[in-house]
Each structure stands twice: as structure tokens, then as C-alpha cells.
Amino acid sequence: MTDLTRARGLALLRQMVLIRRFEEKAAELYTEGKIRGFLHLYIGEEAVAVGAMQALTADDNIVATYREHGQALVRGVSAGAVMAEMYGKANGCSRGRGGSMHLFDVSRRFWGGHAIVGGSLPVAVGLALADHMRSRRAVTACFFGDGAVAEGAFHESLNLAALWRLPVLFVCENNLYAMGTALERHQARTHIVGKAEAAGVAGDSVDGMDVLAVEAATRRAAEAVREGAGPRLVEARTYRFRAHSMYDPDLYRTKEEIERWKARDPIALFTAALREQGLLTDEDIAALEASVGAEIAAAVAEAEAGPWEPVENLLRDVHTPMDR
Amino acid sequence: MTDLTRARGLALLRQMVLIRRFEEKAAELYTEGKIRGFLHLYIGEEAVAVGAMQALTADDNIVATYREHGQALVRGVSAGAVMAEMYGKANGCSRGRGGSMHLFDVSRRFWGGHAIVGGSLPVAVGLALADHMRSRRAVTACFFGDGAVAEGAFHESLNLAALWRLPVLFVCENNLYAMGTALERHQARTHIVGKAEAAGVAGDSVDGMDVLAVEAATRRAAEAVREGAGPRLVEARTYRFRAHSMYDPDLYRTKEEIERWKARDPIALFTAALREQGLLTDEDIAALEASVGAEIAAAVAEAEAGPWEPVENLLRDVHTPMDR
Amino acid sequence: MTKMTYREAARSALREALRSDPRVFLMGEDVGRYGGAFAVSRGLLEEFGPERVRDTPLSENTFVGAGIGAALGGMRPIVEVMTVNFSLLALDQIVNNAATLRHMSGGQLSVPLVVRMATGGGRQLAAQHSHSLEGWYAHVPGITVVTPGTADDARRLLLAALREPDPVFVFEHAYLYPMEGEVDETAGPGEIGRAAVRREGRDLSIITYGGSLPKVLQATDVLATEGIEAEVVDLRTLRPLDTATVLASVARTHRALIVDEGWRTCSFAAEVSARIMERGFYDLDGPVQRVCSAEVPMPYARHMEEAALPQAATIAAAAREMLPRRG
Amino acid sequence: MTKMTYREAARSALREALRSDPRVFLMGEDVGRYGGAFAVSRGLLEEFGPERVRDTPLSENTFVGAGIGAALGGMRPIVEVMTVNFSLLALDQIVNNAATLRHMSGGQLSVPLVVRMATGGGRQLAAQHSHSLEGWYAHVPGITVVTPGTADDARRLLLAALREPDPVFVFEHAYLYPMEGEVDETAGPGEIGRAAVRREGRDLSIITYGGSLPKVLQATDVLATEGIEAEVVDLRTLRPLDTATVLASVARTHRALIVDEGWRTCSFAAEVSARIMERGFYDLDGPVQRVCSAEVPMPYARHMEEAALPQAATIAAAAREMLPRRG
């Protein structure tokens, strides 16, 4: 934790708090019926998106899952655009076509929100292939869960990326569960880094509740990828504090287990660390919460005020307009 | 090579020679147009099927690829039934429905000839699951090539078999090529056993040109599987002497490489070893070749004489007849 | 007769099958500890234990293939693929193995496998989670495709599927799960390959299946208030299709409208239309029409999704359009 | 005009594309060193090098997905899936990604991907290697499906596919590869979405595509000797379908026969029939008919496979059957 300036500490903290409060609000709006469909909360896992994203530049590509509010916000997609998307409004970041699971912002090289587990890994490999062939010096960071490790696409993608030495950074958000199935009940061997290595991808495992550790590990890996060393994998061990989705009764985990992990809340941990180093005051926290609260209130207002796409546009964006 | 009796030595040699001569004949018949479709020759790889099959009992299940004449013959499917199948005759082992790639003999628990690379592994896992649930003490041996290792199904299947500790014996026939693509051009890491281990399946690698070594390795693995230790993988390093299929111009390998491997012809090696130990005479070889020759001649005659399925039966065997 | 939801009816069939046949087991993602993504299998792990209610890893291709293998090996597997959307990952096993093994082997074996999956849209799950691919499945020889549209059928067709010696794919429309219906839990298996006339009527035949059935019945209620009596044919099984019942209805009404949640082009509805063309042409007073989903990946926004899917109102409008102007 | 095989014509388009656009590259199993399973890409590795002609591992789902990603990233990938049979492993990427990404993102991106694959039966490759799934692909909004039936189209439609901003699936019937035809190598890209009348005739319209085209033309030659003049419509593009050309032909001939190598139920032919039903009903003198493949996993034996597939003789017989008895 050397070299941590107050400014940087506050910035990281704010990103994590923004995700947390944004999602708490989203959960509320879901109960009100403003947001519908599937809503997967990232609460508890904020340090992964925040830490990892520090190591990525504007030229890099991001590919995420359906649990991607965190990545989108940290990448700079505005809270308003994300909220409007979840409302299904035309000012949403995917024009209301995608919803919570399909946030896109191509201007930020944020290539979505993917809802088929494992299905985004091949796409990430392809983005990296394009960069490689075009000699763009960029990293494609692909986030996915532990559940995706069971899919054939995981192994195929790692092999192809390694075989062609493509600049992919695989970030496995290992929150120990794929819906209700614990890691050790879906993987005979739970050592994810070992699987990556068997495919030819060097890997590293990191405490996903420690934002600085995630940042450091991702930075090391991303730099290697950027230098042309081929793909890397970072496994961040984390935990989701909420149920899998708003439909999930969460019957498969014990209260004790959840509490144990909550004691390692990444925001609380980082707050404590900053305080301990004298980098954070009560006033800072109050100010930060106020600013985040205002940002979210504005986001909700933006979503509320946003227009509905006219139904006449139903068939829009199925094909790209083209002069023939 | 201790404990090798003359009888056993002759039996192993005969099986390898039978496959070799059978396929040489099949290649000839292909040129004559008697056999059509795809024909994938096993020539050069005989020691794998012959060695591995020694470790399996009549209760065990066999699942093979489209390059499966060897496995079928060693399993006891008659040369006539296989030849007739390749002729497309109704007395073929799959009634002429399958051809060379789809040899079946359920009475011998020979569950086919499968032509989708990697597609048979999940089926093998399921057969083992049935045995496990029915408390049948049997091994399901699943043969596949190095090319299949690239398919997601390989990884998914190994994981599932290991997770549920199912009695599957994965036999990887690593002949160094998937069609025209060399192993190191399709796998970033060519260490197949390492991949198995990452999935939780203990593995072993063996010289696939040495029939006794294959037998020994398979026996060790099969016994562990049979004892309930969960799945095992055996990689047999081998080489196909012929082109991938009758369509393949074989432009991707050098003559020298082929010749180097032909110098390790499994039949020649085993013949020499038997001779050296005084277990084989010239007369033995002559007698063996004569007996194999007669068996193949009879097989061809059986195929030639076999009936064509009446065209009226086209829709037969799409569904199982059932009294409703 | 008991009132129960479609979900409970499906569960009732699962329980009955697990109780009565030791060869039956259930496997799929989250069918056990989680209780099933749609809570269909809730309680079954507790009753039957982890050997017979098996949570699988996220490996659709492999656990469907393992179901095929287990069926070959003497079991009666029921594989739950959480939704049809994920079954795209398993199509190799389904088309190249489940459907072909019997034939390729010259009739030496059977694959008594039941695969259940939730299908359809209408829950704002967007473009990757809203497919209706029943028509694709119905294209494949060697398999049977059933699409229960009522709670009673959810139970009885699942029981029937388990009697089949060959692979059966059961499509449960997610939108139907909470719907209630009368179920006779003492009744035996239903009959695969038999359509049902859900409503009689003389003016036109509306032919549908699965999740569209309630919408069609809503539409016909409205039409009835206008004096239009539509006959409703619920196909129930898409493969083999009960063409006779369809043709008999068309012979009575002389007009047919097909309602199908699949995308319009190459929908199952196209097949029904083509069959009426081939075998009912001279009974027709006008062209057979289709109401299908719009040809667009499903949009998330509620109003857009509603516009993309067949609705009672669009069905009623299409029916009116087909009838000669009155008055 | 040069005489060349369908294979050479496809290769000519590949070469032209690789030469003229640095963003174009080819990847797939054995497209390089081996020269392509059907020798379509023979010589291209030597000419363009391993960066632009890429052999992939056996990982259909992933290399198709990588094609999608590369298209997003600014390239113009041509992915060869060796045959449609193996594309079953890639359908998740195709349906859930290639076809949906543009829409799901609200129109922010395009996926200019071309996927080529060999399709069809007739070479005694049995049940896992003989599929004709063009009708499945044609069901999916967001993609384009082309099915060149002549050497010239093999070249020109592939060039056209490369101009499209969205994913195009090109089905090359394996049976056509060795067939020769006149090709104008100076001609530009063909027009996607435009059918061709390959033969004019007044008595009935035979509508077909891809590998069935030569069989239909054989059949119409025979019919002509009997005084039956059939019009032959080659669809060329299945999605979007050129319904206007089909309807115009039917309006002239009043009878339509559709020939499609897919299994009959839910074949693409069903869609064509349904469209004629909906928009050409009053032009018809009799029901539209279909000649499709028998509903059976493809048997290996030659005589059985021949019986399972549409043949010139069965096509001609079906056509005769549709016409009023003469004499």
C-alpha cells in the first residue's frame, strides 16, 4: 500500500461506493417495477472491477458479463445512461434494447454485457486478434465468472489466445458460486490458474476484496499482455453479498458464510485502510457519499425523463443501413 | 516384456496384423468403388487399439471415433460384419446405415464409431454415469484423437467425469496431427496429460508404438478406474502412416518425418521383439499371415454376398417400434 | 381434479417418475440445491437425494451428451437445460447424437432421453434469453417435440415423454409456469402426437401451441363477443405433428390462422401452413395466415418486447382481417 | 468468361478479397497447410502467409466467436466452418452473438463477418456429415444467408457477402465444388437478396437453391422433352428472400413446386410455400408442393442415400403429378 496518495485513494473508494449505491438504488427500483427482466447485483465484488480497470487504458477493450454495472460505471459509462438502459429508455446506453445484461458503449470500447455464460470469451479473443493483426497495442480485458470455467468456450478461448499469442487479459471473478452451485460442486479441481496454465496461459490469483491487490495483479498481467507476452489470466477471489438475481431465494448458502464474507466487505476494508493511513476523514466520507448520492439521483432523473423508443422503430438496428 | 508367453505374443501380433491387412484391403476396395464415403485408416496406430483393448472386459463399454476399424475388430466385431458395413450392405454391423465411420455392435458394448470430433466424449461420460448409478463395475473406454483435445467437449467431459468420479478411461490417440494441423499448431501447450490433470483426471503418457507398453499403461489406468478411483486418461503417442482420409493429398508432412515413424512400425517392432525372445518363427509369421488373409478373404466374400437393404426400409430405425 | 400451477404440474410428473422408476433421474444446472431456475424441481433433491437429482456444471453440450450416454446405459435420464437459449450449446449432441444414434447403428439401440427446457419471451430478458426455437427442433428426424400449453399437459405429456423409447424434447414456456389449471393427478400419461381442440368454432381455425395458447384463448373470447366463433387447435406435439386434427378443423372452418411465437420466417407456423396447402387447399376459402414474432432479436424495453411478440390483440385483429366483411 | 469449377470460383473470390482489402483474412480448420478440406483455399497460404490464412484448432464455437470479435475490432474475417455439420457447435456464437450484437447494443456496432461452410449430402458420408441446415439459418433475424448454386454465383455472392456490414453465411454445397460453369472474373459482386430465373416456362414454377439447382435443371430438361415447360427460380439468397421474384413466377405459371434438400418438416421449402399461400393464393391453380429430403438421418448405403435425397427423377415425377392429365 505504498505510494497510495489521498487523491487516488479517494478516487478508488468513490468508484466502489458509486457501484454500491447505484446497485442499491437499482434493487429498489426493481421492486418498484421500474427496472425489469434480470438484474444481477455486483455488491461485494466492487474491488474487482475497480481494481482491474485501473490497469486499462482508453485504447483497451472491455468485454463483460450480465453482472456488469460495475465495469460499465468504472469505464466511464454515465450512471444516467446505465440507469436509463435499465428503465428501457431510448437514452439508455444501448437504446433500451439491452437492459441490465447488455450495457454497451462502443465509444469507450465497452463491448457489452453478455448473458450467455462463457459466450463472450471467444469474442474477446477476436477483438484481440483484430488488434494483433492491426498492430494496435491494446489489451482486451474479458471479465467472466467461475461458472464460465466449466464451459468448453473457456478452454477453447484460452488455447486459441495462447496459440496465437493474442493480447487478452482474462479476468475470472471467482465469487465461489455459479448461481446456486458452489465452485467445488462444479469443478473437480478448483484451481483455476492451473487450468489456465494447462492451456498455455500464465495466471495469477488475487484477493478480490482488496482493491489495491487486484489493481497490482491486473497491472502486472496487463503490462505483460501489452508487451506481447501473450494472454494472461487473473483470478480474483471474491463473493457476491446478494442473491444471484432478483429471482433467487438464495437457499444454497449459509447465513454464516455470507456474514463471514461481509466482514471482508471491500469498501469497508479499503475505508479502514485509508483511515489507518490518515488518508480519509469522516468529512471525506460524508462528502463522497453526498456526491455519489447526487450522481445517482441525477441518473434516476435522467432515466425517468428519458423518452421511450417509438414502437415504429421495432425493426431498427437489426441490420446496418447501407446504400446499395 | 517379462511374462510374455508365446501364445499371448502371437495373439497380439495377429490382432495388429489383422487390422493392417484388413485396412490395406479396404483401401484397395475403396479405389475400386466398393467402399465409399470417408475411409480413415488406422495403419501405424494398431498397437494402441490392440494394447488398450487387452485391459478391457466384455462388461466394459467402448466408444470410438471414425477411425475405428481397429477397435471394432479387436473387440470382436467380425471382419465380415465390418466389411459388409463398409460396402453398405444389410449384413453390415450397422445394417449399412453407418459405413466406415459408424461401426456399432451393441452386443459387444461397442457403442460406435462417432464422426464429430469430441462429440463422443460426453456420451462416454453418460455410459459411465449409468454404470455408476446402476452399480455395474465396468469401465467405459473412450478413444479420441489429439484434435479432440481442442474441443470444449474434451474439457467439459473430463471435468464432469472427475467431479462425479465416474468410471471413464479416456484414451487419447495422439498421432500428432488433426487432419493437416500438427499438434503444436493446434495446442498452445502440447502436454495433454497436464490438461487432464488440471481438470482433475490423473493421466499417463505411453509409447503408442509399443503394444505391450500400451497394454500395461491401460491396464494400470483401467484397474484404478474399476476400483472406483474416478476417471483416468492415457495418452498414446502414435502416428498414422497413411493420409488422414482417402481425400487427403498429405501435403503437410515431410517424407522424412513419415519415414522416421515408419521405422517404428508397431508390427515390425513387436515382431522383432518376439523373434528376439525366441517366441516367433518364420513359419509362425507365414501361418499368421495366411490365417489373416483367409479371414479377410472370407470377410470380403461375406460383404460381396450380403444383401442390399430394400429401399422400402428407408425410414426404418428412425424411431423404436412401440406398442401404443 | 386439483387446481395447480403449470410449474407444480411439471413437478408432480417429475416426482411421480422419480418415485415409480428407479432408472429415472434428473440432471441439469441448479436443479438441486437451487431448486431449479424456475423452481420446477424445488424439493426434489430433498426427497430423492443427490444421486438422482444432480446439479451439473455449466457444460450444456456435455451434460446433454451424458444424458444420451446414460440412456444408452439403461437409465431414464431427464435432463433440464435451463432454457432453450442455452440449448444452442448442446445442438451437436442433440442433432448429431440423440437423433441419429439409433439409425446410424442400424436400429441396435434406443436413446430414451427426456430433455426439458424453458422457452419463450415476454419477461424482458432481451436478445440472448428470449428465443422460441421449437420450430428448429421440429425439423429433426429421430426426436419428438412436445409443447404443453396447459398445466394438465405439463404433467401428462412429461409422463408420456418418459414412456418413449426415443429422445423427447419438452418445451415449457416460462410464461406459463405460474398459470393455474385443473390437473387430474390420477390420470395416466397423455398421448404424444395428438392435438386438442380447445374451443370449437365455425368461422376460422386458430392453430397454436405452448405459450401462445392462453393468448389465443384471450383473443377468441374477445372475438366471441363480436360474434366471431374461432376454433382453437392446440398442437401439443410439434413432431410428430397431428396433421389430421388440423385438417379436420380447417375442413370445418375453411380458414386457418397459425399463431407461433417463433420468428416468422421458417417458423413452425410455416410448416403448418405448408401442410394445409398440400392437403387442405381445396377446403380453403382464403389463404392461411400467420401471427408470429417480429423478425428482430428480442428488445429489452417492455413496450418493444410486447410489440415484437404475438399478443391477444394482434391475434384477434389478424382473425378479423381474414373474415369477409360483415353487415 | 472462363470455364471453371465452383471450387475455383470460390477461391477466385477469396483471392480477390484478400488481395484488395488488407482487413480481409481467412481462418478455419485446415484452410492453410492442408489447403482446405475441399481444397477451396489451396494456394492461399502460400500467397498470403499465415497471418492472413489461419489454421485454427478444432474449436468451432471459439473460432466463429473470434471471427465476430475480429469483425468488431475492424477486420473483415472470413471464417470457414468446414461443414455445416460442425456449425452446430458454433450456433451459440451465431445466434446469440453474431445475429444480436448490433441490436442489443442499440445499433452502436456492426459485425461484418462472413462465414462459409460446405453443406449437403450425396457423398455417402452418413448421418453426422450430411446435413442441410440452411433453413435453420434462414430463421434468424440479423444475419444474411446466401446459397450459390452456380460457379459464377459462388464467386460473385462471396464478393457481395464481403461488402455487407452484417454477418453473412455462405452455404457451398459440397456436391457443386467440382462442377464447371462460366465465370466472368471481371464482374463485380452479385446482388444479395435477388433470385434468378434460370429457365423460363409457362407450366409450373420450380423453386430451388444451392445443390438442388442442377438436379432441378436436369429434371426440367426431361420434362421439356415431354412438352412440359417448367420455370426454374434459383433463390440464391434465403434471407432476405426475394419473395417478389417467386410470386411473379407463380403469377405466370399458377403452380409451384419447391425443391429443397433439407428434411421436409420445417424445411426452408415450408417458408416458401407459406409465403405463396399468403401472397399468391389467388394465383394458384393447385396446391404448392414440396420435394425435400426424407425424414431420416442420412443412411450411408448409396441406394438408401439416393432414396433419401431429392433426385431429378423424383422432381420430374412431382412436377408431372401437379399438372392436369393430358391427352
Ligand SMILES: Cc1ncc(C[n+]2csc(CCOP(=O)(O)OP(=O)(O)O)c2C)c(N)n1
Ligand atoms: C450458457 C449458459 N448457461 C446457463 C445460464 C444461466 N446462468 C446465468 S448466470 C449463471 C451462473 C454463472 O455463474 P458465474 O459464471 O460464476 O458468474 P456469477 O453469476 O457468479 O457472476 C447461470 C447458470 C447462462 N446464462 N448461460
Ligand SMILES: Cc1ncc(C[n+]2csc(CCOP(=O)(O)OP(=O)(O)O)c2C)c(N)n1
Ligand atoms: C467437430 C468437428 N470438426 C471438424 C471435423 C472434421 N475432421 C474430421 S477428423 C478431423 C481431425 C481430427 O483429428 P484427431 O482428433 O487428432 O483424430 P485423427 O484423425 O488424427 O485420428 C477433422 C478436423 C469433425 N469431424 N468434427
Ligand SMILES: [Mg+2]
Ligand atoms: Mg460465480
Ligand SMILES: [Mg+2]
Ligand atoms: Mg490426430
